[in-house]
Amino acid sequence: MRSVTDRSVTGCLCFSMICFVLLPAATFGQQLRSNSNANQPNQNRTTADPKPPSGIPIQINGANARAGNAVTPTNPSVVALVNGQPITRDELGRECLTRHGEQALENMLNKYVIQQACEAQGIQITQRDIDQEIERMASQFKLNVKMYLQLLENDRGVTPEQYASDIVWPMLALRSLARDKIVVTEEEMKKAYESQYGPKVQVRMIASRDRKKAEDLWRQAKADPTSFRRLAKEHSEDPESASVEGLLPPIRKYSGDDEIENLAFSLRVDQISEIITIADIHLFLQCVRHIPATTPPPESMNMVNQTIRHDLQEQKLRETAETVFVTLREHSNVQTILGNPELEKQHPGVAAFINRQAVPMSMVIDEAIKRHGSKVLEGEIHRKLIEQMLAANGLKVEQSDIDREIARAADYYGCINSDGTPNIDEWIRTVCEEDGATYELYVRDAVWPTVAMKKLVAQKVQVTEEDLQKGFESNYGPRAEILAIVQSNQRTAQEVWQMARSNPTEAFFGELANQYSVEPTSRSNYGKVPPIRRHSGQPTLENAAFKLQPGEMSGIIEVGGQYVILRSQGFTTPVTKDFNAVRDELYKDLLEKKTRKAMSDELERLTAAAMIENYIDNKAQVGSTARQASMGALQNSSQGTAR
Numbered sequence: 001m002r003s004v005t006d007r008s009v010t011g012c013l014c015f016s017m018i019c020f021v022l023l024p025a026a027t028f029g030q031q032l033r034s035n036s037n038a039n040q041p042n043q044n045r046t047t048a049d050p051k052p053p054s055g056i057p058i059q060i061n062g063a064n065a066r067a068g069n070a071v072t073p074t075n076p077s078v079v080a081l082v083n084g085q086p087i088t089r090d091e092l093g094r095e096c097l098t099r100h101g102e103q104a105l106e107n108m109l110n111k112y113v114i115q116q117a118c119e120a121q122g123i124q125i126t127q128r129d130i131d132q133e134i135e136r137m138a139s140q141f142k143l144n145v146k147m148y149l150q151l152l153e154n155d156r157g158v159t160p161e162q163y164a165s166d167i168v169w170p171m172l173a174l175r176s177l178a179r180d181k182i183v184v185t186e187e188e189m190k191k192a193y194e195s196q197y198g199p200k201v202q203v204r205m206i207a208s209r210d211r212k213k214a215e216d217l218w219r220q221a222k223a224d225p226t227s228f229r230r231l232a233k234e235h236s237e238d239p240e241s242a243s244v245e246g247l248l249p250p251i252r253k254y255s256g257d258d259e260i261e262n263l264a265f266s267l268r269v270d271q272i273s274e275i276i277t278i279a280d281i282h283l284f285l286q287c288v289r290h291i292p293a294t295t296p297p298p299e300s301m302n303m304v305n306q307t308i309r310h311d312l313q314e315q316k317l318r319e320t321a322e323t324v325f326v327t328l329r330e331h332s333n334v335q336t337i338l339g340n341p342e343l344e345k346q347h348p349g350v351a352a353f354i355n356r357q358a359v360p361m362s363m364v365i366d367e368a369i370k371r372h373g374s375k376v377l378e379g380e381i382h383r384k385l386i387e388q389m390l391a392a393n394g395l396k397v398e399q400s401d402i403d404r405e406i407a408r409a410a411d412y413y414g415c416i417n418s419d420g421t422p423n424i425d426e427w428i429r430t431v432c433e434e435d436g437a438t439y440e441l442y443v444r445d446a447v448w449p450t451v452a453m454k455k456l457v458a459q460k461v462q463v464t465e466e467d468l469q470k471g472f473e474s475n476y477g478p479r480a481e482i483l484a485i486v487q488s489n490q491r492t493a494q495e496v497w498q499m500a501r502s503n504p505t506e507a508f509f510g511e512l513a514n515q516y517s518v519e520p521t522s523r524s525n526y527g528k529v530p531p532i533r534r535h536s537g538q539p540t541l542e543n544a545a546f547k548l549q550p551g552e553m554s555g556i557i558e559v560g561g562q563y564v565i566l567r568s569q570g571f572t573t574p575v576t577k578d579f580n581a582v583r584d585e586l587y588k589d590l591l592e593k594k595t596r597k598a599m600s601d602e603l604e605r606l607t608a609a610a611m612i613e614n615y616i617d618n619k620a621q622v623g624s625t626a627r628q629a630s631m632g633a634l635q636n637s638s639q640g641t642a643r
Contacts, residue, residue, distance in 0.1 A: 080377060081613040082384040087377065089369075092616075096368035096376050097361075098441060104368040105338050105351050105359065107166075112354055113328045114173050123176045130168050157375065166371075174321035177328075181320050184312045192308045195254040200291040201264045202526075204228055204246030207238040207283040214275055214282035221272050221286065228272065228286045237281075243530035250291055250524065260285075338364065369616075377616050379445070385606045386452045393456070401451045402443060409447075412592060453599040461598050463590045469579075471586045474535040476576050480545035481569040483509055483527030486519035486562055493556050493563035500553060500565065509553070509567045518562075531572055541566075
């Protein structure tokens, strides 16, 4: 069964959510005070509203500048024009409220509760406090503040203002509320030191949800301990460790799971443990190596202790802050209206009551637009483009198309009834539960765009025999079992290669990987990485891996600015050699992938060709189609003048 998390056929439409904790408006308390009380129940009102946090300390300084030409809307009720057709603010607000309204409201209420608690205890988070915290966070990533804020905006869609007001302020406020509850004991210091610098043990693991299967595998491993690697790779139900023959990163003491720690440290090298059960997983271990403790230089001990104490304080602050926040919410009087049709009729225009104050729906819409408007508008622009293209081609999306697509998705992702038909009800339930969406939103954001785009690209997608053969080799053919050392510096890579060449054993290669590889998996697993398959998108690495004979080492391979050294451990046995037995499944899978690619390319083409004025992001583009039309008009005009 395919993973449901891979099902996003319509990811090209940008209907994704970006969720952060505590993202309300900075002036929430002031806005509540200024609101009309017409919709408020006839109850005693609070006499003091919380003050907002101090002014946002971050100036944009160009970090928020958008690509394209700045545009000014002639009609403030319009947020975008797509080839001359408007998208209104009301439409955008409705879409933002549908997708993000509950989250926006919850975040607003959370901030209000924190503000009240800070007032009660005389806590004030200053602009300087926020500046210093942002500088501290940036320094942890070895970036200056400007680069750090730019990274947040580019990668996570968080503007500097939002980060300062909506993330940093609440975090600092909760930490201040929790600070007097933090005590780090000497016992905790000793455990943290031993966890970081004490002995470690590396093990292989085999895991199964089926107790009988686990017992059978355990008996096989006990009878022949050398088979543990093969059994883990072929049968363990933990995919990440199975891909590297059951290897787990080295286990430290006091790392959080006492049962596994105690079991691992009790084993001798090559010894196999008894079966233990954690949650619904039955697992057993084989000891690979014991790694001795390391001791920092004496002159570094003060710094080590300071770092450990600071880390423990930070950890306790986070945990205690969560407890403080939960307590604050429990003692607040909150009545949520949004999402309850009955209450929405009783209190029109109200999203919630908090401590007897009304939170207007308009505030929630404004906050949802502020936080998610740019992303949602991008999706609505794409929808408008698709609608326009459907109309231009005389195409329509019918309900029967919607039904067929839902059935196809259920079948493709393995949601099947006992008689082999798609289990549509189960599929819809699974999708809606995982995405936190309604059926209507699922259809609007996923099914309709998929159907529409498939109609537009239907004649452009073909699966050839060459595609099928490559797919067969990639999915069912042998894979190269390798150890790898990855370096970011060519000179260091050359030095490591010379060392590996001078002692050409697998064990020494693994030790070099553990010491020098900059790639986490190969470093922690002594060079072992998941098997490399054909046609996986890295032809240079694939070709090198498949040319090696077992025990042979490659030269230095440059891949994406990094330098890789491989050592072959041989090849896996092909899953099947019968192409015809899997042809239909391959065809279905390749058709799906090529259709997704064609849909993405077509949407990109439509967007590039369109004339779009986006007033939320303050940018505009004159698409290629419009430019061609303008050039044609200019040429005609010039010819007319010449005549």
